[in-house]
Amino acid sequence: MKRNKKERQSLLIETIQDNPFITDEDLAEKFSVSVQTIRLDRLELSIPELRERIKHVAEKNFEDEVKSLPIDEVIGEMIDIQLDSTAISIFDVKEEHVFKRNKIARGHHLFAQANSLAVAVINDELALTAKANIHFTRSVKQGERVIAKARVISIENDRTKVEVISSVNNECVFKGEFDMFRSHSPEQ
């Protein structure tokens, strides 16, 4: 459905508030307009581009929010967390994270980002990984930014299942399901 400019811009503000990580491309598709139109809308509304928005969110400090480990033990930069629900982190793939030969990111770094996010999202002093089922869906190259999103999908007694999906430019690069052990069952 085409909207007039005023309607669209007001919905745009709302949409970006809900999901600061949405790309201009996704917004264009959502509102059936060109990417260029979205850029102009953002300029008029003084909404910074995605990269800047991410940086801004990243300046928040989640030290007090995370319970299961000190924030500096999270691999990547935590940019959002709702305990026992969702968490997001970003990880910039640098020279030290790739195979020398082909500049492809080594699996254990993507795993470390996802796994530490799965630990961090748990609302408990102790969280350990019991099992994981992971897929590397496309290779990540040096210089790319990986956004990992963790979502708690079930909590049963001392076990919590966390799904983590990591993407680069909105394309899924890693998917994992983590079975986490926690020391306390949350109150129902």
Added chain:
Amino acid sequence: MKRNKKERQSLLIETIQDNPFITDEDLAEKFSVSVQTIRLDRLELSIPELRERIKHVAEKNFEDEVKSLPIDEVIGEMIDIQLDSTAISIFDVKEEHVFKRNKIARGHHLFAQANSLAVAVINDELALTAKANIHFTRSVKQGERVIAKARVISIENDRTKVEVISSVNNECVFKGEFDMFRSHSPEQ
């Protein structure tokens, strides 16, 4: 079955040649004698203790054997490799590998040891992880030595399945099945 000392010592030599990583405890059980007896046998036969045997094997350099990555990209120390068949590495868990709070090894380090061994065992210039199914079967503490053994369980076209079992003092701490992508199918 109890054997006389001569028989036992000759079998002992054979057993240790087959598996240099077998512990005195396992040998004692195997031959239905005390650990003390095994130690005395080793002394008489001048067979060094397990720790020394591992060190000795570790002095070999596998630079020329490994094809899929430079040896210094293997996490842990490679101590044996038969391309497209089996590989073994050891990894000493130090302060930088554990959670500060409880000194338990972080999952991604055990994963990194196993995953890089699964890459190294592949007889190809290019090997990438597609999927993995992993279990952390007991926590590993700072100061412990993890021995990972990789075994190729199937090769089909550009896919190779590798099983990795990591243990501390012969007790399984990590088990993983890795689906590896390779650039060439090996000749049949």
